[in-house]
Amino acid sequence: MSKMKVSTQPKHYIVPHSFLEGRQDLSKNAKRLLALAMIALQQERNKLYEDDPEGKVQVEGLPRKAQQMHYHNYMPSEEMIGRLPRVLKFDIYTLEQFFRTSGDSLRKTLKRTSESMVGRFISVSDKDTFTVMTPIPYAKYVAGSHLELSVTEQAIPQLFNHSRGYSSTELSLWCELESQHSQRLLEIISRHKERNNEKFEIDDIKRMLGVDYVVITNQEEAEESGQKVGDYRLRFNEKTHMMEKIPRYRAFRDFKRSVLDIAFGEIIQKSRGVWTPTDEKGVGYKLHRRGRAYSVIEICLQYQPDQTGNVPEKLVTPVEVSSVDPALAIIEELEAQIIAHLHTPVSKDEIDLYRKLAQRAGISIKPDIVQRIKMIESELGK
Incomplete structure (x- = not known):
């Protein structure tokens, strides 16, 4: 048996590179559920780094840059990871802060979110590889008390891996955002805060935001088609006589209005000066064409750190777990x-x-x- 100790909630939410590059089409509350697990495990990673003979002690006395590099490249051994708890427990105060509701409304929200998230496949990607996994296979809520989440063993190394970079996102702002696309966009642009003109392919942004193609959303449809929930929905093309994916937005203007304008607008408005637009129109981005179609989006946001950081004091409370x-x-x-x-x-x-x-x-x-x-x-x- 093992226990998690009480930790202080960080001001920043760390998202590893592979999670940034992968496709995600989670609802805002499903993202919050995943974020809770990721934050708790990040705290466990930091604790291991302090205690592991291969961790912090290896770079004591070295220049700060070398220490930072070692920290981000640190990956606990399988033995060390095996000591980690698989069940995380979150108190009612944290849940109310994260989900912006309380009482029976919180219970209903957690029930719907847990049912949609438990067993859900998540795609994580690197340059040459991709992994499809189920990070959260179990959730249990005790009304007025706490929520328990379990994390699969296969997901932990992905959540711990900072070697190819990561996003450090202001947690207080992230929790305020109402659109799942705003949450996801904030994670993406927080990867390189010092750059205010980073460019992305439109197709890549659509994929990372989970709005590239229509996906299967219920188990009944998945069983009928022989696929899984989260797989792309396919249709028969009469011209090519082949199965093809269905675009989420037929017209680019619909994608711009329903996703980009809402996501950028909400981040600019709710960040209260942390993220300010630098483009002439004040929308936070520019679109570039190749030929007649838009193909590249340029981020036009300048970052100024928030000095307040209003976040809950506690995140994880003790819980006994078994193997x-x-x-x-x-x-x-x-x-x-x-x-x-x-x-x-x-x-x-x-x-x-x-x-x-x-x-x-x-x-x-x-x-x-x-x-x-x-x-x-x-x-x-x-």
Whole structure:
């Protein structure tokens, strides 16, 4: 058994390079759930760096630049990572601050968000590789008390890896943003704050913001198509006689109005002088053409550090954890409920959660359970 210790919430939210480069189409609250896990694990990385013989002690007395380089290149050994807790616990105060709500509204928000996020695949990318993983397989909320999240072992090295750079985002501002595209854009532009004219390919920005193509959003559609939730939705092209992806925005003006203008505008407005536009129109970006179509976006924002940083004092509270994968315990519990359906009725949401967790864990549903689920769904459909 192991425990996490109470930590102080940082003023900045660290996003590793691979998470910046990967595609994300999470809702704002799903991003907040992922951010909670990432911040807590970042604190654990810092603690390991202090204690590990291969960590901070290796560069004591060296110039500051060398120390910084060593810190960002630091990756704990598998043995050290294995000591980390897999369940993180967040108190009610932190949850209210992060999700901007409280009481029953907070419970409903966390329930919807957890159901959409648990088992969700996330894409992380580097120059020559990509990884598709499920970072959060389990969530449990106790009303008025705390939220527990588990993190998969495969996700931790990705979250710890700073070797190719990272984004350091003001957490207080990030929590204020209402659009998921604003949150994601802030992470992207915070990678190089000293540059106010960084350029990106339009296609890359669309991909990183998760608005390049339409994706499958529910389990029923995924099962019918033989794909996974989060995969690109495909359609048959009558001209080419091939399956093709469906663009999220047919017209560029719709992408500009619905994504770029809203995201840049919200960051400029809510940052209160931290991010100020430098372009003539004051929108925070410029578009450049290759031929007739826009193909490049230039970031036109100047960064001035915020000196206030209004953030909660505590993030992580102690929690005991075991080496047993908590998702498996939930699967077993739901399976028992399905078997005992006549005595303890099972809801459609519980059946859907059981299927989702079993699929993500690679567990084949037993034939007798399949039959019981069909019977229950038949009853619920009446």
